[in-house]
Amino acid sequence: MTNSCQNTWPEKSGSANRVAIWLALLAFVLVPADAIVIRHDTGYTRYLASEGEYPGVFPLAQQGRRKVCVATLVAPQWALTAAHCVSETPMQAALADNDVYAVEVDRQVHDIDSVFLHPGWSGDMSGRLHSRQFDLALLHLSTPSTASVLAPYRGNSESAQAMTFLGWGYTGIGTTGTSVADGRLRFAQNTVMQADDRLRFEFNDPRNRDGRALEFEGIPGLDDSGGPALILEDGELQLAGIAIGELARTADGTGAGRYGAIVVYERVSRHLEWIESVISDN
CATH class of the missing domain: 2.40.10.10 (Trypsin-like serine proteases)
Known part of the structure; x- marks a missing residue:
């Protein structure tokens, strides 16, 4: 097990791009986000989950x-x-x-x-x-x-894998952020954008033509801190990550829960x- 964690991000080619990335990161702060936030173009009820399907959460x-x-x-x-x-x-x-x-x-x-x-x-x-x-x-x-x-994931192949999030907290849509807390369990899915000592996921906007947004694209937030990122391994769901926070682009957190936000999970396999x-x- 490694006891260090590098807070690094994917590099783009060229020194100018690397400088631009790090300058942009100066505008990021860790903020209280608010639970499962979903795509704006999908009905709320499609993200509802049955507690009976996840009894250990x-x-x-x-x-x-x-x-x-x-x-x-x-x-x-x-x-x-x-x-x-x-x-x-x-x-x-x-x-x-x-x-x-x-x-x-x-x-x-x-x-x-x-x-x-x-x-x-x-x-x-x-x-x-x-x-x-x-x-x-x-x-x-x-x-x-x-x-x-849910057995802890023991592999080393989290990068670019689609994972499932779970949480009961506030919900909302990617265009406007969080709005209400109704205490209902929801799920969302997202693809690992970076896997080093932690896992990072970006809330992809389905209006973009890059095709990165999943059918059930979404992110968790504060009320879902501690929540799982589940990976399908050998036909069973395993625990790959633990939610710890969301990175927002503004000091007052107004970007939280919206498209482009990045959420961070502790990487269970490292511990x-x-x-x-x-x-x-x-």
């Missing part, structure tokens, strides 16, 4: 109809999520008081009794895309879940040694 908090952060079972008593979700939900306060934190997994209530933060996580929310910071946490359930687990050591030691 579950929200970590609920505020009215709004569901915040997502975790995925990787073993009967273990779930993987983004480290910043621990502090963005009441989980951190509950565990700090030596209490347990209840979640619902496949319609069964389970208690989270401990959290194991990645050793590369400093707790700095604003710097969670820093090259040496890893935004991952393993959650331990006090009792095993009978829900199907298999940590995941396996925590589970085996505890």
Whole structure:
């Protein structure tokens, strides 16, 4: 397992193009985006997903109809999520008081009794895309879940692969960004644009003639932090990424959730040694 992360981007040919890319990146900031955002030319209902099809994927908090952060079972008593979700939900306060934190997994209530933060996580929310910071946490359930687990992807072929996102948060369309939170599970799909120590995806505009936009093109965002990027491997879905944030083109985040936005996932295959050591030691 590698313990470093290079925050690099695809290069275009020519030094002028490389300079232009890096200048453009200075305008990017990590912002709170808002959940599954879809194509403008496709009906909302086509993106609705059945919770029964993904029993090992579950929200970590609920505020009215709004569901915040997502975790995925990787073993009967273990779930993987983004480290910043621990502090963005009441989980951190509950565990700090030596209490347990209840979640619902496949319609069964389970208690989270401990959290194991990645050793590369400093707790700095604003710097969670820093090259040496890893935004991952393993959650331990006090009792095993009978829900199907999603095995961590063990390969090295994520680049240019189509993956599936899941989330319950705000929804909207690529032309206008996010709009409403109805607490319904949605899916979207996207193709990996870059796979180094992290995975990056771009929200492609179907009006462009390059043909890169998928039929169910979309991206996740803040309320879906910790959510999975699923890859189909040997006929089964496996966990390839964990959502940690969206890059927007403006300092005030007005570009969030719109076409051209780039979302970032922790690359699970880079952290298999940590995941396996925590589970085996505890």
